[in-house]
Amino acid sequence: MLLIALLCWGAAAYAADVLTLSVAPEALRGYVRQDNGTVIDRSTGLVWLADPACLGNQTWQAALDTARTFSAERGARCGLKDGSQAGDWRLPNINELTTLTDFGARGPAIEPGNPIKIGRTDVYWSSSYRARDKARARKWEALDGHVRPRVKNSQRQFILIRDARVEELPLIKVDCAELIRATRIHLAGAEGLKTLVATGQSDCYDVGGSAVPCKDTGQDGQYQHGFRVAFCRPYAFHFWRENGAYTLLEFAADGESTP
8 A cells, every 4th residue: 555645746757657756764664653642653554543442342343333433522531632533433454453463572462662552461353354254353462463253242442543644644745747647656765665455355244244234334344445545636546556566546536536
């Protein structure tokens, strides 16, 4: 996923259908605590609630419901003051959740210095179900970073995420006219980027494992996150990363295109 904010400034190297952009590696490193109750991972463009303990323990469905209505107003008890609205936050899918994992650490198995308040033995719901038993959802265990299934009506902790806003992301200055003509994007110095691939789940199931329409469920199958939107105002661009290059998939007027 491309997580750099592309704005219509400056110039970029352009040849045929390949556009080469440069980004300072330090701009993509690590988790950064923001002063609004959130932590941004600049390598993925995900914004995490800094203190998930304030959410308590809930069943899988209750966690999805909380995510759907969560906002800065409702999250005031969590120290949240980012101006977010209902619909901005979601329960992370299992691929997003496991980006927290650092297998070189234990109890919790997260990157040293990660400012998200994750307890040694915390266990967090994901929005992804278990393929072999849809009455179970996949959870991430902070102790060792392992993923295991759990029945959906059990009580577990959970954490919420949202996508970073343009102003929260590192910037690359680029000529939008050149970007629109490009079909391949190369980022120089972007080795620190993490590629978040969609889980492939496109359907949804209730707590008993029965199929339900995905609309407004908050489940992985509703969002199907696997692409990052980069903004080059007034356009929104969709990219896919493959072998270090980014392929331009489509673009639309800013606000008319969704990930």
